[in-house]
Amino acid sequence: MKTCSFYSLLLLLGISLPASSADTRSVATTRSTDAPLGNASTASLWGLSSTEWSRYQQLKLGERGIWSPSLDPLTTLGVEASSDAERRKYADMLVEKEYQRVEKELAFQRAYDAAWQRRFPQLTPxxxxxxxxxxxxxxxxxxxxxxxxxxxxxxxxxxxxxxxxxxxxxxxxxxxxxxxxxxxxxxxxxxxxxxxxxxxxxxxxxxxxxxxxxxxxxxxxxxxxxxxxxxx
CATH class of the missing domain: 3.40.30.10 (Glutaredoxin)
Known part of the structure; x- marks a missing residue:
């Protein structure tokens, strides 16, 4: 196993023809209605309210987003919590989320092991x-x-x-x-x-x-x- 510590960022620049005023209004309307629904859906996956999700998004734009750009929402909110009660709340939520994730990974690992035994019974990884x-x-x-x-x-x-x-x-x-x-x-x-x-x-x-x-x-x-x- 070798370390893969190098990251790259590719910026794609696109140029489009000007849209008509009617098309522009249509696009703007679509974005204004779709964005909140998307945020609400993502927030619910983490068990967060729209207010909590907005705070998470704000934190990502500040120092925390620079220090820990890949931090999940629950950890971000917990680290930046303003009270012990908040910290405990997000810690409990993260533990539950991690438990669910690990259970899924272990279930897949068991399925993987079973598949290996079916296909290559004489070999082990x-x-x-x-x-x-x-x-x-x-x-x-x-x-x-x-x-x-x-x-x-x-x-x-x-x-x-x-x-x-x-x-x-x-x-x-x-x-x-x-x-x-x-x-x-x-x-x-x-x-x-x-x-x-x-x-x-x-x-x-x-x-x-x-x-x-x-x-x-x-x-x-x-x-x-x-x-x-x-x-x-």
């Missing part, structure tokens, strides 16, 4: 496990973790002591580099090791679903074309 003590200290490992995960924290602490090169993937980071930096600070990741590429910090990008077998944390070692799960 991830082979049998190996123990950490069997792995040389120079062997690079892929580590999948989540924020606010006690088991993940303990696993990372153990792995940092082994000295193995680590490619750490933060699941559910939403491509927010701020969350990667915050996680690294909390876990005291050695900047020198990061500078030498002995440790890399990465957005998961769906890799955990493909390789993690539903485990959290998940530690993998690559041998040839096979990924081996690593246990203590």
């Amino acid at each position: 991830v082979s049998a496990a190996v123990t950490l003590s069997d792995i040389p200290t120079h062997q690079r490992l892929a580590v999948f973790v989540r924020e606010n995960c006690t088991a993940c924290d303990a696993r990372v602490e153990t792995l940092l002591k082994t000295g193995n090169p680590l490619d750490i993937y933060i699941v559910d980071s939403r491509n927010d580099d701020t969350r990667l930096r915050r996680w690294a600070l909390i876990h005291r990741i050695d900047r020198a090791r990061v500078g030498r590429r002995e440790i890399t910090l990465n957005h998961d990008g769906g890799r955990w679903l493909q390789y993690g077998q539903g485990r959290m944390p998940a530690v993998l070692e690559k041998q040839g074309d096979t990924w081996l799960s690593v246990f203590r």
